[in-house]
Amino acid sequence: MDILRIGLVSISDRASGGIYQDKGIPALESWLNSALATPFELETRLIPDEQMLIEHTLCELVDEMGCHLVLTTGGTGPARRDVTPDATLEIADRVMPGFGEQMRQISLHYVPTAILSRQVGVIRKQALIINLPGQPKAIQETLEGVKDAQGNVVVHGIFASIPYCIQLLEGPYVETHAAVVVAFRPKNAHREINR
């Protein structure tokens, strides 16, 4: 069986220019290490907010590196140089509107400015590509969702739906640690999908 390959792309003019240290890739990496029970390989990239470069990087990760999942962080807002969703849509085969809708829903529990993120989820070939906001804390917030003080789920994180999406795209079977995120699969979703 194919090993799970995940691309992580931190998109920041200042982090890529050395003005501040990139916290995006370390936050993504540490969250994935805590959440995934399945072994995985990472491909990481730190790039500025340049649309052509973002498009090229996403295509390289999907088409050449064979990633099943690509998570971007940064550049989803309304500022002139925030072009991550534009680049993602440009190289997409299909849009998955639920991911953007769900992330904004989750984020409203944390910041009233959640609606300023234009983040999208798309499919290109075998890969699911998802834009996360640039604030490093937004990574855990959107992937994990909202829980109350007793640990009960208030809004499901988007990662709950990612293993089944990868499975439907004929990628590897992804298992998660239930203490961090419970992956949803319909009752009749077998480990192997036979077509």
Ligand SMILES: Nc1ncnc2c1ncn2[C@@H]1O[C@H](COP(=O)(O)OP(=O)(O)OP(=O)(O)O)[C@@H](O)[C@H]1O
């Ligand atoms: N890679 C990163 N590492 C650390 N902090 C970041 C990173 N990206 C964004 N941030 C923080 O989150 C804020 C919002 O992110 P956003 O993607 O809008 O960046 P920005 O303000 O356009 O600046 P830049 O592209 O130079 O990071 C930033 O102003 C910064 O404080």
Ligand SMILES: Nc1nc2c(c(=O)[nH]1)N[C@H]1C(S)=C(S)[C@@H](COP(=O)(O)O)O[C@H]1N2
């Ligand atoms: N979960 C979460 N979502 C969030 C935020 C946040 O701090 N946490 N910041 C918001 C803000 S202030 C902006 S401007 C938009 C876009 O952020 P970006 O340009 O850093 O991607 O994401 C929004 N979504």
